[in-house]
Amino acid sequence: MSTVFKKSTNGREGVWPAKPEKSASGYLPADLLRGKSAGLPSLSELDVVRHFTQLSKKNFGVDGNFYPLGSCTMKYNPKFAETVAAMPGFTRLHPVLPQLKGAGRLCQGALEVMYETEQLLCEICGMKAFTLHPMAGAHGELTGVMIIAAYHKDKGNKKTKIICPDSAHGTNPASAAIAGYEVVNLPSKDGIVDPDELAKVLDDQVAGMMMTCPNTLGLFEKNLPKIVEMLRSVDALLYYDGANLNAIMGKMRVGDAGFDVVHLNLHKTFATPHGGGGPGAGPVGVSERLVPYLPISRVEKLEDGQFFLNYDFPKSIGYVAPFYGNFGVVLKAYAYILRLGKAGLIRATEAAVLAANYLRKRLDAHLEVPYDRVCMHEFVATSCKQATCGVRALDIAKMLLDKGYHAPTIYFPLIVKEALMFEPTETESLDTLDQFADDLIALLAESEKDPSFATSAPRTLPVTRLDETRAARSMELTDDL
Numbered sequence: 157m158s159t160v161f162k163k164s165t166n167g168r169e170g171v172w173p174a175k176p177e178k179s180a181s182g183y184l185p186a187d188l189l190r191g192k193s194a195g196l197p198s199l200s201e202l203d204v205v206r207h208f209t210q211l212s213k214k215n216f217g218v219d220g221n222f223y224p225l226g227s228c229t230m231k232y233n234p235k236f237a238e239t240v241a242a243m244p245g246f247t248r249l250h251p252v253l254p255q256l257k258g259a260g261r262l263c264q265g266a267l268e269v270m271y272e273t274e275q276l277l278c279e280i281c282g283m284k285a286f287t288l289h290p291m292a293g294a295h296g297e298l299t300g301v302m303i304i305a306a307y308h309k310d311k312g313n314k315k316t317k318i319i320c321p322d323s324a325h326g327t328n329p330a331s332a333a334i335a336g337y338e339v340v341n342l343p344s345k346d347g348i349v350d351p352d353e354l355a356k357v358l359d360d361q362v363a364g365m366m367m368t369c370p371n372t373l374g375l376f377e378k379n380l381p382k383i384v385e386m387l388r389s390v391d392a393l394l395y396y397d398g399a400n401l402n403a404i405m406g407k408m409r410v411g412d413a414g415f416d417v418v419h420l421n422l423h424k425t426f427a428t429p430h431g432g433g434g435p436g437a438g439p440v441g442v443s444e445r446l447v448p449y450l451p452i453s454r455v456e457k458l459e460d461g462q463f464f465l466n467y468d469f470p471k472s473i474g475y476v477a478p479f480y481g482n483f484g485v486v487l488k489a490y491a492y493i494l495r496l497g498k499a500g501l502i503r504a505t506e507a508a509v510l511a512a513n514y515l516r517k518r519l520d521a522h523l524e525v526p527y528d529r530v531c532m533h534e535f536v537a538t539s540c541k542q543a544t545c546g547v548r549a550l551d552i553a554k555m556l557l558d559k560g561y562h563a564p565t566i567y568f569p570l571i572v573k574e575a576l577m578f579e580p581t582e583t584e585s586l587d588t589l590d591q592f593a594d595d596l597i598a599l600l601a602e603s604e605k606d607p608s609f610a611t612s613a614p615r616t617l618p619v620t621r622l623d624e625t626r627a628a629r630s631m632e633l634t635d636d637l
Contacts, residue, residue: 157214157618160207164197170204214618216562222588224515226534226565226577227325227372229402229424231508236495237428237488246487251479254465267463270480271455273490274439280493280501281398281418282411283441287450289481293399296419296438297331297366299451302473303417303442304364304393305335306449310471313391315363321349322571323371325397337363344571347375347527351382358386364393364417369410370403370532372569372577374512384414393417393446401425402581403509403533406502416443426489437485451476507582508533511589515580518593522600526572534579536572542610547603549574551610554621555599558614561592 181189199207217223223230241247245265253263260267274286290296301318308315318332321342329339340357342349348371365387369377377383387394396410398420404410405425410418422437423430430436442450452472453465496504509532516535520528523537539549553563553576565577580589603610614620 157210160199160204161197163203163207164199166198168198168200168203170199170201221560221562222580222584222592223562224564224578224580224592225562226536226579227399227568228430228565229399229421229533229579229581230562231402231424231427231581232583233427233429233488234492234495237491240491241484241487246483251483260464261462264463266483267455267465269487269490270483271457271463273486273493274455276490276493277420277439277441280405280409281401281420281441282409282413283418284411284444285447285450285454286439286441287454287476288437288439288486289451289475289477290419290438290440291477291482292436293419293421293424293438294327294331295476296421296440297327297395297397298334299438299440299473299476300395300417300419301331301335301337301364301366302476303440303446303449304395305337306471306473307393307446308363310449311391313363315361315392317359317362319354319357319362319365319392321365321367321371323347323349323368323373323375323569324366325368325372325399326568328366328368328397332366344371347371347373348377349379349383351379351386354383354386358390358392360390362387362390362392364395366395366397367415368397368400369413370400370534372400373527373536373572374400374403374531374534374577374579375527375529376403376532380413388414399424400533403505405505406498407505411441411443416446417441422485422489427492428485428488435482435485437482437489439481439486449473453480504582505533508580511580511582511584512578514586515578515589515593518589519578519596522597523576533581534577536569537576537578538572539574539576542600542603543574545604546607547610549576551603551613552576552596552599554613555603555610556596558616559595559599561595 218230218232249263249266253259254267270288274288277286290299316338317340318337319340319342320328320332321344323344332339342357343353345353367377371377384394393416394414396415396418398418401420402425418441419438422428422439448469448471450472452467452469452474455463456466457463512531512533512535516525516531519537523539524541525535525537539552549566553566556563567575568577569575
């Protein structure tokens, strides 16, 4: 598809700006004046409208097609939440308002939403308190690790290490490193954390351990009680990455299981839109002993029912975001939780786990599943068998694009070669799962007969195979005008 610049035709115009009464040179410094034409394309209004309408039709989203992107929980985002978030009483609020003297009474509704959302998340996760400030999942991770660091500093502990299992979420090591910790990799045995392996790396220098449960293989960490006991013995804290909370929501409270810190992805589990770089939200919950270190400000409720922002927490890690995080995302998640209720959230989890296991069984005769046992909300297959014939995970992903599906996550987790991670979510119907399985099985059969069928995919999209090495190393995105 041509760019808007390639469609430019000399002399064609869509807008006729009024001629300025005076020259800009009399008002602006010379270094701010343009020396030559801006190089804008010459198009009619209709040309521009058609160009961007055609581009919009090439966008891919869960509203249009199946999106089994593993570890991302691309569930349908109900539109009633958008209606709530667009209510004028919320959209017309200025974020500075709660901080102005006496103005808190003018934004009680927004403060109440934040307070009640924190209370609901505490109940769902079994934590003592939450902050809504972190603006994405990885931001929540960093905030959580900073809280761990503040706890140890306050106690006089000089700890330097964070343990990250190789089956944990991919951003955990980066978050720990940014917070100043040495990252200790913990190899998995049979897909889950082995206490014997943990014992080899656990010492009094360990500040904490970051776990994803179920992990990125879609497997539940059955040794969790022993792991908690071992960490407690060296005063190390246990961090829960909430990327996969959709698998246990309403079935298990992570605080009850012994986790000290948890971050959630509202744009995953609680059905707020995500993708395209945001917006997201990564609230962080903590156990009672970590409450003093939460970011400021915090919403509190007075005896008369009024809400206010409290900044008086001397041990707090301070500010981690402007104002109060992504309030619109929090608002949508709040509406989602209230609409589904406890029974609805439990049903969502059950359906997510059922969908993943159904799809796993539909595919396990055609794609090898290294840890082929009951999974949680997602599972990881491998195309190592197909790779012997020249068909890699990347090729399978590209074939699925031609069928109108988003590809699963590929080459992650790193502990599975030629990995394909599938997460169907609870909002997909049995018909969709069957159609997807049928199409993928047919594509695998065709590629087995003719590997070039896979290696030349996709054939129906405006962009086929990209130079991915160049894309990863060159940050320039320009067009020759």
